[in-house]
Amino acid sequence: MIMKQLALLICLMLGFSLGATTWIVKQDGSGHFTQIQAAINASAHTDSIKVFPGTYVENIDYSGKNIFIYSLEYTTGNSAYRDSTIIDGNQSGSVVKSVTATTNCGIYGFTITNGSGSPLTYYQGVLINLGGGVALISAIQFKVDNCNIENNRAIWGGGIWLYQSTLYLSDSIVSQNYATAGGGINISYYGQVVFDQINRSSVYNNIAGVVQDIIAADSRLDTNVYLDMGSVSPTTDYYVFYQKSFYDWPGSFPVVDIQRAYRGEVNQDLFVSPQGNDENDGLSNMSPFKSIYKALQYIASDSLNLKVIHLASGIYSSSDDQFFPIGMKPFVRLVGDPESFPILENLYFRETIVGGRSHGSQIENIICDFGDNHNGAVAVGAGGARNVFIKNVTINPLNTVSYAGMSFGTNNELPASYTLENVKIFGQNSPFQAGFYSYMPDAMISNLTIENCNVTGGELENPTSIFYYHGNKLQMHNSQLTNNSISYNGPNILCVGSDGNQSTRELKLDNVLIANNQTAGAPPVFIAAFNDNPAIINNCTFANNSGSTYAVQLNGNFVVNNSIFDNDTTREIRSAGSTSQIQFNNNFIRNYPASTSFEAFNNVSFNGVVLTGDPGFCSSVASDPLSYRLSNSSICRDMGDATGLELPETDLAGNPRIYGAAVDLGCYEWNYPVSVGDELSPAAVQLSTFPNPFTEQLTLLFNTKQQGRISCEFYNIKGQKVRSLTDMHYSSGDHMLVWDGCDNSGMKLGSGIYFMRMQLDGKVIATRKMIMAK
Structure with a gap:
């Protein structure tokens, strides 16, 4: 008698008429249908569908009908029926879907499993699947009672995803579902889950890239979370999180109340x-x-x-x-x-x-x-x-x-x-983005390489740059962008823009190589930096880039030091900012001054030297980043000024940044002959050094495959030779040298970085970076 009263009460709560049709689904053929979806198709508003035990391999869609679907657990109270009445989505979409407006729908007493979500929205240029187990759009008062939602997958909402919907969740388990965001439940715009505080559900052990169990993303509505079991208790943002794009937007999780934990953490x-x-x-x-x-x-x-x-x-x-x-x-x-x-x-x-x-x-x-x-x-x-x-x-x-x-x-x-x-x-x-994209975070970047990346999309794809940065603070050094391309006229290879308070903005590029890139009309390099503190460009090389009239566009306030501009464009540098202020100190600019154009010409100055002609790269192979090292006869050698620049300790190749009388122009420092006949010959020697870092002495073990005169010299970070360890004839075979950390006069040197160069008969066969730590 009690069970009948309970069934009647629930039916009334769901808003279904007792006089409506109840469709029977049984796999043995003795009911109206053998498939749940067939019963849905035949149903009308306020109908019910009674499903007998079995595994139903299908994906059901409420199709805008206000109906109630239930297993025998609903009429008997026996929870075993939810385990034996299974809807298996066969990785063919959401298992249960209601994406056409409905009111007072429900599902009771099922295992909902093996769903893959439905393609319901675009993200990063492609349709993505949402709601692996259950997907809801415009579903008002949709009820999920006494269900197990498990082993489903989607991009958003592995177990459940809802949008502009209200879900009532009671006595259900959402577990072992997978998603990129919201492994268990993903609540989207104007979505809300009403968690039954008495007959609590459990949401635990779901897996996601972002928020394992329950995420609400800008839903703009408050949701109180009451669970019997969660993954951990007390929970953290890693498992349950309300995400706001802006602090003043409404919506939150005012209450997160979890009675039990599935696991602890170590x-x-x-x-x-x-x-x-x-x-x-x-x-x-x-x-x-x-x-x-x-x-x-x-x-x-x-x-x-x-x-x-x-x-x-x-x-x-x-x-x-x-x-x-x-x-x-x-x-x-x-x-x-x-x-x-x-x-x-x-x-x-x-x-x-x-x-x-x-x-x-x-x-x-x-x-x-x-x-x-x-x-x-x-x-x-x-x-x-x-x-x-x-x-x-x-x-x-x-x-x-x-x-x-x-x-x-x-x-x-x-x-x-x-x-x-x-x-x-x-x-x-990629048609959209291929390389590096950063919007708003501060960034410190060193030794970044982006090579052979291509953005292939057109106007419809709205493609972006190979390297895109928009934010408050960016420092990048010893990095390279080479052999990349853009197919559509609009994006640059490198695009940097400033944001945030002008007084706190920072932009600094050191030892950056941007070479042999191709755009479809836009300048390969575009940097906008209207900052109180000027953006700094030190020892960068812009070479063999093509696709526009100008290779580099600088809008804003800049100081450009010791850099090389030598591109396959009609002109080199342009500034379109009427309030731009740019100071050039000791640079190579191909075809200067004809190759430059500045809207705020009176705010531009050229100090020190301005070289033009041929920069003297060591090779004409444009696709090889090492080709942009300086040759022995380069006019860019020793032509820079490092005073007050705070340069990195090494150049792009890892060699001492200053070698010789002054710093060189560009991202590479000339520090030994680099003609074809004088390249490093690592096959000529096998060398090991230990310990590194060292405190008292450094041991060098080396094996030469041929006899000859070997010299071994150490240089400080300024490129000054501090010790000649040996310069004599050696036979082939194994040898050992020990450096005591002293200079040629026997004085102990200070802690820091040192560089070793070994030559055989005048040819460099090995270089190493050593750290002396006291």
């Missing part, structure tokens, strides 16, 4: 290997996890003592059950084997590593590879994250229909910053 290093097992504890390299996401879920964030996830060498492939994107956790380091970088092989998913609000996270010693994944997208990205550090990361070539390369973003109200060291981006081909 505050110690964890280990992962392709040969590992997720049943291991991950606490040592003898018992590693297999899945990277598993380690990230279990490791604790510790801002005072960052813990490390150690990745053993090998291939971490999506074909071997690795999930991408990897969701970086705040204050956690993801570090690959430094001797043999692990490869993250993303063959099926879009992004590879993402870091939404992953403050203080670090990524080191990683190779990202997409194989033939044409749906692949950005390999590494972070949004709204402060103090992200990325080092020794290589992104292998990719041909994609979406965005590609690296991407960072935030807004004016959410400070963000990152540091890149030794990042290489090769062969990205």
